[in-house]
Amino acid sequence: MSRLLLAAAALAGALALAARPAWAQDSTTVSLCARPDSAVITGNNRVSDPTIRATAGIPPRAQLNFLLVQRALRNLFATGQFATVRIDCRIDPLTQRSQVVIAVEERAVLGTVAVTGTEHVSRDAVRDLITARPGAPLDPADIARSVARIDSLYESKGYYLARIEPDTVVQGGRPSLVFHVDEGRRLAISGIQIDGNKALSDKDIVGDMKTKPEGFLWLHRGEFDEDKLALDLGDRIPALYARHGFIDFQVVQDTLVVDREHGKGLLDIKVDEGKRYHVGTFDVVGNRRFPADVIRRYYPFGDQEPTLTERIKGVLGRGGRNGDVFNQEEWDEATQRLVTAYHNEGYIRSEINPVVERTVAPDSTPVVNLRWEIQEGTPAIINKVIIQGNDYTTEACIRDQIFVLPGDVFSQDRLIQSYQNIANLGFFETPLPPPETRVANDQGDVDIVFHVKERRTGNVNFGASVGQGTGVGGFIGLEQPNLLGKCKRVSLQWQFGRLVNDFQLAYTDPSIKQTRISGTVSAYHSRSRFIFQDLGRTTAKGGTLQFGFPVPGTLRTRLFVSYGVESIDNRGGIFSQDSTSVLLDGFRSTVGLTLTHDDRINLPFPTAGTMQTITAEANGGFLGGDEKFQRVTGEARTYLPLGQLGGGRPGSQPVQFVFGFTARAGAVFGDVGPFITRQKFALGGTQFGEMLRGYKEFCITPDGFDPTCRDNNRARVSSFGSAFFSTTTEFGMRVSQSFYTNLFFDAGNLYDRPRDFDPTRLFRGAGIGVALITPLGPLGLDWAYGFDQVDALGRPDPHWEIHFRIGNLF
Numbered sequence: 001m002s003r004l005l006l007a008a009a010a011l012a013g014a015l016a017l018a019a020r021p022a023w024a025q026d027s028t029t030v031s032l033c034a035r036p037d038s039a040v041i042t043g044n045n046r047v048s049d050p051t052i053r054a055t056a057g058i059p060p061r062a063q064l065n066f067l068l069v070q071r072a073l074r075n076l077f078a079t080g081q082f083a084t085v086r087i088d089c090r091i092d093p094l095t096q097r098s099q100v101v102i103a104v105e106e107r108a109v110l111g112t113v114a115v116t117g118t119e120h121v122s123r124d125a126v127r128d129l130i131t132a133r134p135g136a137p138l139d140p141a142d143i144a145r146s147v148a149r150i151d152s153l154y155e156s157k158g159y160y161l162a163r164i165e166p167d168t169v170v171q172g173g174r175p176s177l178v179f180h181v182d183e184g185r186r187l188a189i190s191g192i193q194i195d196g197n198k199a200l201s202d203k204d205i206v207g208d209m210k211t212k213p214e215g216f217l218w219l220h221r222g223e224f225d226e227d228k229l230a231l232d233l234g235d236r237i238p239a240l241y242a243r244h245g246f247i248d249f250q251v252v253q254d255t256l257v258v259d260r261e262h263g264k265g266l267l268d269i270k271v272d273e274g275k276r277y278h279v280g281t282f283d284v285v286g287n288r289r290f291p292a293d294v295i296r297r298y299y300p301f302g303d304q305e306p307t308l309t310e311r312i313k314g315v316l317g318r319g320g321r322n323g324d325v326f327n328q329e330e331w332d333e334a335t336q337r338l339v340t341a342y343h344n345e346g347y348i349r350s351e352i353n354p355v356v357e358r359t360v361a362p363d364s365t366p367v368v369n370l371r372w373e374i375q376e377g378t379p380a381i382i383n384k385v386i387i388q389g390n391d392y393t394t395e396a397c398i399r400d401q402i403f404v405l406p407g408d409v410f411s412q413d414r415l416i417q418s419y420q421n422i423a424n425l426g427f428f429e430t431p432l433p434p435p436e437t438r439v440a441n442d443q444g445d446v447d448i449v450f451h452v453k454e455r456r457t458g459n460v461n462f463g464a465s466v467g468q469g470t471g472v473g474g475f476i477g478l479e480q481p482n483l484l485g486k487c488k489r490v491s492l493q494w495q496f497g498r499l500v501n502d503f504q505l506a507y508t509d510p511s512i513k514q515t516r517i518s519g520t521v522s523a524y525h526s527r528s529r530f531i532f533q534d535l536g537r538t539t540a541k542g543g544t545l546q547f548g549f550p551v552p553g554t555l556r557t558r559l560f561v562s563y564g565v566e567s568i569d570n571r572g573g574i575f576s577q578d579s580t581s582v583l584l585d586g587f588r589s590t591v592g593l594t595l596t597h598d599d600r601i602n603l604p605f606p607t608a609g610t611m612q613t614i615t616a617e618a619n620g621g622f623l624g625g626d627e628k629f630q631r632v633t634g635e636a637r638t639y640l641p642l643g644q645l646g647g648g649r650p651g652s653q654p655v656q657f658v659f660g661f662t663a664r665a666g667a668v669f670g671d672v673g674p675f676i677t678r679q680k681f682a683l684g685g686t687q688f689g690e691m692l693r694g695y696k697e698f699c700i701t702p703d704g705f706d707p708t709c710r711d712n713n714r715a716r717v718s719s720f721g722s723a724f725f726s727t728t729t730e731f732g733m734r735v736s737q738s739f740y741t742n743l744f745f746d747a748g749n750l751y752d753r754p755r756d757f758d759p760t761r762l763f764r765g766a767g768i769g770v771a772l773i774t775p776l777g778p779l780g781l782d783w784a785y786g787f788d789q790v791d792a793l794g795r796p797d798p799h800w801e802i803h804f805r806i807g808n809l810f
Helices: 002-025 027-034 049-056 066-078 123-127 140-156 202-207 226-243 292-298 308-315 328-344 395-399 412-424 673-679
Strands: 038-042 082-091 098-106 113-116 163-171 174-182 188-195 250-259 264-272 278-285 351-360 366-375 382-388 436-439 446-451 459-467 471-483 488-497 500-509 518-530 536-550 557-571 585-598 609-619 629-645 655-670 723-736 739-751 763-774 777-786 799-806
Touching: 027 082, 038 049, 049 066, 049 098, 066 082, 066 098, 113 123, 123 140, 140 163, 140 174, 188 202, 202 226, 226 250, 226 264, 226 328, 278 292, 292 328, 328 351, 328 366, 328 412, 382 395, 412 446, 557 673, 585 673, 739 777, 763 799
Parallel strands: 038 098, 113 174, 188 264, 278 366, 382 446
Antiparallel strands: 082 098, 163 174, 250 264, 351 366, 436 446, 459 471, 471 488, 488 500, 500 518, 518 536, 536 557, 557 585, 585 609, 609 629, 629 655, 655 723, 723 739, 739 763, 763 777, 777 799
């Protein structure tokens, strides 16, 4: 608008100057033009004469002056319809009547607007910034304004080298406008310079930033991202200084010096560190539910012993505790832990105000006096627990997984554990929406609402199979983990053919008669003849009855008691080897105890939590049977979340990254007799015995690696051991509830006797794995490298192995 006013003023001034000599020479002309009799419009096609007259605002016989002409020019230019406007005075020589002539040149009407060349920025986002609209007069100022706005958009995305070239093409008598965009590449940060820092080095500061300067080759591309820089300056750098006691820290100025010719940028950050504060006094005000000495346990400063993580950081030279220097992050985390403690006791409306008072100690040291000001309120009682979204699954089934009950005092920990239990059922789409807490009445009681969305469960599969170990045959399978919507699990598997006839039936009730006692009954009859691996022909039949009980005082720990019987008949294979004295048939009676604790989440591919289980079985003795032996196995798993991608939009599933560690061990005490293949341990592969990827089944023996197994893969009596130990470390990516991939490192060994256990000598394997949940059940594929394979002469001969897994993957 300022340009239009200047143009109008200049034109009016030029008109006045041009008119003065003529008017000065002819006083009659000056008199007639001072009050023109009419106004004449010329040059217009689209805009009507009355519209122009009304906009100009020069009435007939009006006294003309500089201000009136200037206003008329300004009004006409402001419509945006005209490229030029000229106001003249014309006198008819016959009638001696004067006319004001308004000569206009109309702007062309814009036809279409197009954008080309966009790739990294949405074309629609660019179009939204264009002020020139089809059907409106084409204004050069709109074009310039649009170019500037598009250029600013690309700069905000880090594309400082982008060029925008507008072009007009006349089509059908109308101009069409095209904005040609050359995005170029993103600006690369060549260096980051920190000014004003003394306590922390440039390396320390840049190390905590997401914005990084470009590095050698592809290691750091150094691409500039305005959003990342904003978080660096506003959050990450201040948080870094706050952890070191500089709570008055400020970023004074940030400057990005851009070299457009080379596409480089130098980031200059000026900081004011302020004072480093040490910890002064500490006090608690307003607490009634917890005594002051209990609350002081949450206080993060003082003479506490350093944690294991802090000790490791100290050894690595990366910090740990810094004397009595104030750490804002530790103070905030301690406050949150105290808030959680109050919430677990039902005080969900409690408010804890962490007060940090800056002062100076007698020795002139800057200190902060800390205080928790607590407003407890009254504990909230759970009024109702509501479940929404379940159509097939019964409420009773879901409520068995919930640890918060009407009438209980609200507990945040129990609410989270209930939420995780429902998700682990596997009957609902994940991630589940967070449970909703609603105020129920004026007393502050709450209703808790769990929202679920059911997914298909169970599968039926059948078909034909051809296998090196089972010959030609067929299979029929039925598995339903949510029978009749009551969380009861039933499974039936029947595999039949020339070399195998295997029937298994199992039923599990997780809540017998609406109690927390679970029960499982299973029966099987298996007749197998193994040509591959030379395990011979085995006929086994038996059954198991198991009951599970909750351990008092715990939510995720259960004790299982089981009793089972099994008879076995072996022929051929390893049982006919000349060197063996293994019995061919027998009967055993077994009683077992299993203690398990499981708080993993996002099963079947967990992303957090732990699982520990230990099982002890006794066979024979007063129980009867042909053999007397004891068997003990244990397993521990730990999963730590490393981060995620996506999942920000409602209903979307994030890609989650996880670190996992698993350790397994087992030992058999006594003579297992004919049950050698079912009760002793084999190591290697994935399909038989204990998993050790990178090695074929039965290649790891108590005597070491057997190089002959790579060619014939035949089992021997000596392939089985009475003890084993294995570990797995993995870095996994959980893409969805049905797809998981990971990088893993396995290590393990097999021992002839439990007392031979030696964790310093382990066979190692590493590789990549993929796991899928399909309608036919879980499937897995692993490609692993066995580091410790040797040839027949004992020389190192490592190989890659491919492993297929069918059935339970985790």
